[in-house]
Structures are given as C-alpha cells and as structure tokens.
Amino acid sequence: MILAIDVGGTKLAAGLVTPDGHVLETRVAATPQDADAERLWKALEELIAPMPEAEGVGVGCGGPMIWPDGRVSPLNIPGWRDFPLRERLAASFPGRTVRVHNDAVCLAAAEHWLGAGRGHANMLGMVVSTGVGGGLVLGGRLVNGGTGNAGHIGHVVVEPGGPLCGCGGRGCLEAVARGPALVAWAQEQGWSPGHGPLDGGPYEEGRAVTGRGLASDALRGDPVARAAMARAGRALGLAIASATHLCDLDVVTVGGGLSQAGAPLFGPLEEALRAHARMDFARRLRVVPAALGQSAGLVGAAALILAGDRYWDAI
Amino acid sequence: MILAIDVGGTKLAAGLVTPDGHVLETRVAATPQDADAERLWKALEELIAPMPEAEGVGVGCGGPMIWPDGRVSPLNIPGWRDFPLRERLAASFPGRTVRVHNDAVCLAAAEHWLGAGRGHANMLGMVVSTGVGGGLVLGGRLVNGGTGNAGHIGHVVVEPGGPLCGCGGRGCLEAVARGPALVAWAQEQGWSPGHGPLDGGPYEEGRAVTGRGLASDALRGDPVARAAMARAGRALGLAIASATHLCDLDVVTVGGGLSQAGAPLFGPLEEALRAHARMDFARRLRVVPAALGQSAGLVGAAALILAGDRYWDAI
Known part of the structure; x- marks a missing residue:
C-alpha cells in the first residue's frame, strides 16, 4: 500500500x-x-x-x-x-x-495510468482551474524536461500582446483561460453568478463567483457565461494545436473545474483546434474530458511510485 | 562505415x-x-x-x-x-x-550528437529556411511522437488570425518566418536584393531573391532587410518561449539560411523570448546558432544508425 x-x-x-x-x-x-x-x-x-x-x-x-x-x-x-x-x-x-x-504533473500521470489517456503513448494532460497546468507523456513515459517543469501548457502564448499573466509575460493561455480571468471578464460583460455548480460542489455565499460557477451557468445557457467559455475554449484549442504540432500527440485530456462546462467549452475548443491543427498527422488528435474525479491527485501521486x-x- | x-x-x-x-x-x-x-x-x-x-x-x-x-x-x-x-x-x-x-529531424539529431546541442539532454533543433522545421530531443533521446512527426515547431501558432500557412492554418511560425514569406514582405516594403550572401553561396542572377540574400543584406545594414529579420526573430522568439514552457528545454539550436543573418535575427529573437519565457525554469534556456555546416544533413542521417x-x- x-x-x-x-x-x-x-x-x-x-x-x-x-x-x-x-x-x-x-x-x-x-x-x-x-x-x-x-x-x-x-x-x-x-x-x-x-x-x-x-x-x-x-x-x-x-x-x-x-x-x-x-x-x-x-x-x-x-x-x-x-x-x-x-x-x-x-x-x-x-x-x-x-x-x-x-500536482498538475500528477493529474496527468493519473489520467494516463488509469484515466482518459490510458493506452495512448503520447498525451498532454491538462487541468483548467484557478490556473492552467499540465503534464506531458511522450513515448509512453512522463516527460520531465531539464528541471521537472515540462507540461506548462498554461504558458504557451495564445494572444501576443494580450492580457498580463502571473508569470510576467503577456497573452499566455493561463492569462486568458484561468477561472478567475474568465470570471473577471464575464463580470465586466455584466454576468453575476446564477444557480450554482451542477456537481454539488461548494457554492456558498462568497465562493459563488468562481470558474466552476461560471461553467455551470454556461451549461444552463447564460449567454455571457457561454461567451466566456467560448473565449476559454478558443484559447485552449489554439494552444493544443501548437502543442500537437510540436509533440505529435495522440490525445489531450482536459480536467479541472472549467471542464465541467461541457459543450460550451469543448465546442469552441474543437473548432479552434481544427482550424489550426491542419497538418495531416495532427488531425487524428482527440481531446477528451479527464475521466478521474476528485481522487485523481492521489492516484497520480501514487503512480510516481x-x-x-x-x-x-x-x- | x-x-x-x-x-x-x-x-x-x-x-x-x-x-x-x-x-x-x-x-x-x-x-x-x-x-x-x-x-x-x-x-x-x-x-x-x-x-x-x-x-x-x-x-x-x-x-x-x-x-x-x-x-x-x-x-x-x-x-x-x-x-x-x-x-x-x-x-x-x-x-x-x-x-x-x-530531414529536419536529422538536422536536429546531428546538432545534438556532434553540434551546438551536444551534452544537453533537452533540445529543440530548428532549421529556418524555405520552411521552418525542427526536431525535439528530450531526456537525451529523440522524440518521435505518435507518427514520427514531433518537432514541427513551424506550425506553432504565433499570430492568431495571421497570414495563411501552407498547412491550411493561419499565423503559424512558418507562415511568418519562412524565407519566401519574409522576402515577399520585404519586397512589399520596397526591398530589392543587394550584395549577395556573405558566405559565398549561390547568388547568381535569378536566385538572389532568397531568404539567404535577405539575411545577408540585413547583416550589411539594409533597413528593410533588418526589419524583415526582426519580424522573423520576434516570431521565432515567441514560438521558442511556448516550446520551452511546454518542454522545459535546455537549448535551442537555429540553423538554415536565415540563421546567417546573425544579430539582426538573433537580437529580436532574444528580446521576444525573454519577454515571454518568464517562468523561472524557462529563463535558463539558451538559443544558439547551429554549429554544423553543409554536412549536417548527412551527419544526422548517419546518426540514425x-x-x-x-x-x-x-x-
């Protein structure tokens, strides 16, 4: 054990x-x-x-x-x-x-070991939440890079000259698609939180204004929340297109609170991905929701051993 | 043998x-x-x-x-x-x-085996010429990806909605930084070929209007040629920043005709790279000219064996 x-x-x-x-x-x-x-x-x-x-x-x-x-x-x-x-x-x-x-690397390892990436030798496991992180598996093995930091898909540039990122750069995927950035964007467009998350997660007063709440509202049809998810989806699709051209991936798994949005996120994601991932070899890429739930972090940590x-x- | x-x-x-x-x-x-x-x-x-x-x-x-x-x-x-x-x-x-x-993968293998990437476990080897290609080495081994196509840095998106690319996408690095695209851009700005390449390569009438010629003119101080190289350098720097965040690279080698431009290319490249590669682990990345000359393709092909x-x- x-x-x-x-x-x-x-x-x-x-x-x-x-x-x-x-x-x-x-x-x-x-x-x-x-x-x-x-x-x-x-x-x-x-x-x-x-x-x-x-x-x-x-x-x-x-x-x-x-x-x-x-x-x-x-x-x-x-x-x-x-x-x-x-x-x-x-x-x-x-x-x-x-x-x-x-922790993002552990989530990717978990999805590759026992989740949505199982059986695929070349995978990017993403988590879209308060931040945007990931882990990279190539040739069936976790990629560490020079310092154990491979997988930082959140800092692939999707909008040159775009919003300032926590890393100090501009236009990183994370700066556009992280939950708090989308919430801020949606609030600017007049959104205020609606019904709470669909999955019964925490949604008390004062915690309602989250990416997860925004995702739920999008799924229920709120137009501003949908526009916010579309904004995130386009940024994700573009970053994933770049990643698959560079790494020749088989599958990308997307987890984290925002992935709860389903079609309002994954529809625009697919559209942007297909517009940009045009090389023959890139067309075969599949993007799927992460399959493991709350325990993914622990499963991935255990997978290290x-x-x-x-x-x-x-x- | x-x-x-x-x-x-x-x-x-x-x-x-x-x-x-x-x-x-x-x-x-x-x-x-x-x-x-x-x-x-x-x-x-x-x-x-x-x-x-x-x-x-x-x-x-x-x-x-x-x-x-x-x-x-x-x-x-x-x-x-x-x-x-x-x-x-x-x-x-x-x-x-x-x-x-x-062939681009072979060039990367050559630079890693005996050239500018020697001794580095995590390397992207690029060639900037008629196209923009590359090969990826991670953990000391060549990365193939699912179909042997890993390393296609030329189709990382650097300018969403930008120029149409040969692959059918828009704003790929290759669409911006490939020799013929830069030559067309420079000609639109009034450039016409000047003195010929510095390295004594072919430069006869009718072949002068090449990326290599443009690179040579940039090195001699032609302002439009310099602006074209800066345009390529910025696009390269941005794509390299994304690649290093994703793959945690130690070194990037840049070869091909355009790399002959020296400082007019590598200066703006470094500037864009440093503006976007802001994560601590990404700051250590070094971008260097490819070290092997004309024989690199043969050396890399031999390295496969x-x-x-x-x-x-x-x-």
Whole structure:
C-alpha cells in the first residue's frame, strides 16, 4: 500500500492506494492559512499519522519546486518557501521511497495510468482551474524536461500582446483561460453568478463567483457565461494545436473545474483546434474530458511510485 | 562505415560517415525536376552506386512520410508520392539496416550528437529556411511522437488570425518566418536584393531573391532587410518561449539560411523570448546558432544508425 499525498493551497489530502490504483482510505484537512512552515508541516503530519504502514510515499504538490529534490515553494502556500518536503517525509518513513512532483504533473500521470489517456503513448494532460497546468507523456513515459517543469501548457502564448499573466509575460493561455480571468471578464460583460455548480460542489455565499460557477451557468445557457467559455475554449484549442504540432500527440485530456462546462467549452475548443491543427498527422488528435474525479491527485501521486517505470525518471 | 543520404527538392547528397561522425566522401547530384518516381530512384541509385560497402544506410528526406516505414511523399518532389524509399534501399543493401527520417529531424539529431546541442539532454533543433522545421530531443533521446512527426515547431501558432500557412492554418511560425514569406514582405516594403550572401553561396542572377540574400543584406545594414529579420526573430522568439514552457528545454539550436543573418535575427529573437519565457525554469534556456555546416544533413542521417540508441526509437 502506498501513501499518496496531495498538497494544495486550500486543502491537504492523503490516502492509501492499492497497487492497482484504488484509493482505499482518504483523509482531508484544510490547509492552515497564514501559517508558518512548521505549523503547515504539523498539519500534514497529523493528517498522515494514521497511515504509518505505507510502503512508499508519493506526493503531488503545487509548484514551483526544486525537482527531484522535492524542495517546494507552492505559489498558494506562502509559509513554505524552499521547504524540504521530501526530506521531511523521508525522515518520517525511514527506508521507504518518497517522491514529490508537481500536482498538475500528477493529474496527468493519473489520467494516463488509469484515466482518459490510458493506452495512448503520447498525451498532454491538462487541468483548467484557478490556473492552467499540465503534464506531458511522450513515448509512453512522463516527460520531465531539464528541471521537472515540462507540461506548462498554461504558458504557451495564445494572444501576443494580450492580457498580463502571473508569470510576467503577456497573452499566455493561463492569462486568458484561468477561472478567475474568465470570471473577471464575464463580470465586466455584466454576468453575476446564477444557480450554482451542477456537481454539488461548494457554492456558498462568497465562493459563488468562481470558474466552476461560471461553467455551470454556461451549461444552463447564460449567454455571457457561454461567451466566456467560448473565449476559454478558443484559447485552449489554439494552444493544443501548437502543442500537437510540436509533440505529435495522440490525445489531450482536459480536467479541472472549467471542464465541467461541457459543450460550451469543448465546442469552441474543437473548432479552434481544427482550424489550426491542419497538418495531416495532427488531425487524428482527440481531446477528451479527464475521466478521474476528485481522487485523481492521489492516484497520480501514487503512480510516481506504483508505476515509476513510466512516471518517474529522475536520476 | 555508414552510407548517409540527404534527399531534398533541389539536390540529392550521399556520403560515407565514420563511426565518430566524420563525413569522408560526399557525392551530390541535382534532383531531377518533373521526373517520375523511377527516374528519381535511378538518379539516387547512380549517386550511391560507388558506395556499396556501407554497413548500414541512414536517410534524411523531406516530409511528409509514413514513419518508420519510410514511404515518402516529399512536398518538393512531386514524383514521389508514397514512394517506398526504405524498402528500395533495403533491397539494394541486403542484410543491412536502413532507416529513414524527416530531414529536419536529422538536422536536429546531428546538432545534438556532434553540434551546438551536444551534452544537453533537452533540445529543440530548428532549421529556418524555405520552411521552418525542427526536431525535439528530450531526456537525451529523440522524440518521435505518435507518427514520427514531433518537432514541427513551424506550425506553432504565433499570430492568431495571421497570414495563411501552407498547412491550411493561419499565423503559424512558418507562415511568418519562412524565407519566401519574409522576402515577399520585404519586397512589399520596397526591398530589392543587394550584395549577395556573405558566405559565398549561390547568388547568381535569378536566385538572389532568397531568404539567404535577405539575411545577408540585413547583416550589411539594409533597413528593410533588418526589419524583415526582426519580424522573423520576434516570431521565432515567441514560438521558442511556448516550446520551452511546454518542454522545459535546455537549448535551442537555429540553423538554415536565415540563421546567417546573425544579430539582426538573433537580437529580436532574444528580446521576444525573454519577454515571454518568464517562468523561472524557462529563463535558463539558451538559443544558439547551429554549429554544423553543409554536412549536417548527412551527419544526422548517419546518426540514425550510428547513435540509434538515442535517435531511433521505432518499434
């Protein structure tokens, strides 16, 4: 049994995962806000304390990080800067393998291992949410690139001179298609949140104005929400066309809150993709919604260990 | 000794290559124009007839092709459509390995093996000439993608809604930065060819209006030629930024006629690259001119055999 951990800015999750990728036991805790490094570590320690029997530990964590060292500085967890997460976990689980990778990369590994990308040798796994991230599988193996950062599809340029991006560039896919950017765009066009998400996720007062809420409203026919999804879809289609020309992909999986929008997102995405992916070899590409649900992060973290021949290539 | 063959629309080249990548003997012939499949084959057969002792045959050929079968349909050789080049060569060299790959991919393999990309595990090798092509090396190995077409950087979109591309899309890097497109753009701005190329290449009457000529004029200070090179450089920088965010590259090599322009091309390229490649991991990327000269195509074709562990991954 492998201990899988998913470290995010909102919540910490941990689970025991069987060799075939079933998540047996899940524990979740809120990520302490405004906490220092040691308080954050204590919260994680308490979460995983009931799972000491794990034979190995796989971790997905928000980036950036020094990889494969697992020294993490997650954008949304200011208390951890160059925090030696892998080293701490290795001390807690002596003699056992501990592997840490980018959370978006883990989601891609999960979709390739057991989800919508299964059986395809060349895949880009995307997540469209508060940010736009991804992971790249080529020749059946996870691609790390020089520093473990391959897969950053969110910073492919789709609109030169376009909106400023968090990275400092302009016109990145993420600057156009991330949830908060779309919400801001929709609000400028007069949208205010309607009915709440279709999937029963959190939608309380004060959390309603999210990409997920916008996606739900689009699916219900709200015209501004639909226009926002079309805007995201076009940007995604264009970035995916560029990615498949460069990497000769078989399949792209799209997950994250925005992918809940279904046709209002995927229709314009396909249209832009087909307009731009014109080389013969690129026409065969299929874009599909991610198949694994809430547990994908844990499944992918476990895959770093359980299917390390494909998803772990560090020296 | 390996027989290396480079099949292009203008010329056919063949050479014997030593195990360490030295091209010992080179023969070149003009590619028969308006010839049918068998006349083209005959020309190639005559070219390689004096080199029957080869222990293996590596071929770089213009795309598209069915890979790894080596059935070729080079855009610039209309007489060959689905021509079984690999099979014919295998019949001519019984018992010996014959491998055929895209010519741009061979150039990238050459630069990685013995040129400007040597020692870097993650590289994009580009050629900017009549077209814009490339090959991708990740984790120290050539990436083929699903159909052997990975590396098509020329069809990364740099100008959505921009000029029509030969592929049918719009705003591809190739549509903006290929030699003939730049020449047309420069001529619209009033440029006419000046002094000829610096490198002593062909520049007779009637051949002067080429990307190479434009590059030479830019280097001599012609303002319109410089503006054309800046236009290409910006497009290249933007595409390279997207590629490095997606693939986490260490180095990009740029070869082909246009790369002769030097600073007038590479200056604006660097500027656009640095404006868009803002993620920490992307800042370390270096863009360098290709190091191998005219023989690069033959060296890369030979690498398919001589360094097949890195550059040949077909099942």
